[in-house]
Amino acid sequence: MKKREKRKSAFMQELHRDINTLKELPWKKKIEFFWDYYKWTAITGIFILITLCTFAHIFYEGQKPCRLRVCVVLNTDENCSSWFQPFIESLLSDGKPGAVDINLDQPFDYDNKYYYVQEIEVMTTISSGRMDMAVCGPDMYSYLLALNACLPLDTGLSRELAASLLAEGKLVYDTANLTQDKNGNVNPADGIDGYYAVNLSGTEFHDLYNLTQDSTEPLYAVIISNTEHLADCESLLMALLQL
Structure with missing residues (x-):
């Protein structure tokens, strides 16, 4: 003392x-x-x-009533806010409570030396329930797979929509839950196979915002597994696919 x-x-x-x-x-x-x-x-x-x-x-935003939260990480520098505006107006026309939040500001690029910060941001957003769906390229999609954060679409979507997308070859078959241990090794036995994304190639959205001379990478739509707004996620998915 x-x-x-x-x-x-x-x-x-x-x-x-x-x-x-x-x-x-x-x-x-x-x-x-x-x-x-x-x-x-x-x-x-x-x-x-x-x-x-x-x-x-983060806590304050998580408390705000919101019926759909979408994270958009394009492969290009295009601004797709004008595409989402009519979708938001159409979705909200049913009079149900809650806003629609389209996050266009989340970076995610494994060529960036601070990519681990971007991983933490995405993981925090998902764990706090502030992401229902993602429209993204291969980098973020691979991270969502590693987190096992992607909803299996063949079983998660309505039967009619899942069957239609399977028949058209739009569902992407992949392996989730493959993460490195402390030694940097991956155990294939930990993998969980399933249909975790929708390939947006051939859609108007893809052609407008991903089909450029600088971008040859695919663009995916992913529904986050802990979403509580599956019906609205399906509405956005159908709008992206023009169904």
Whole structure:
């Protein structure tokens, strides 16, 4: 206890000394003094504040009534907001409560050196129930598969829609739940096979926003497995496929 009190006393003395020094300095020198002596403390405090604000925002957004949340990560830099506007108006015309949120700002690119941050953002969004559906390219689709976050469409969709998409060859057969262990190894026995995505090739949406000279990668529609808004997800899926 004596050592702790001694350390506390020394800290308070140092703090009082710095405060008195600050009082005697002109404004510009005060900033320089504070930055020289408390730079890392300030940076740590700002980081903690940003983190708390981010989680508070996530919690707040999660509480807002929303009937459909869609994450769109295109292979191109095209802006598809104009395509979604008439869909939103049509969906909301039934008078049911809840907004429709189309997130066009989520980056996801494994060529980006900060891709792990993007993975955390997507995982957090899904685990907090703020993503019902994703329209994305191969990078994000592969991550959703690894998370086992994709709804098996052959069993999850209505029987008529699933049968139609199977007959047209639109459903994508893949393996989910394949993640690396701490040694970087993947156990194939952990894999779960199924139809987890819809290939949007040949659709108007694909031709408008994915069919460019710079993009040859496929575009998928994925329904997130923990969605509570399957009917509205099916409505968007049919709109994308022009059914």
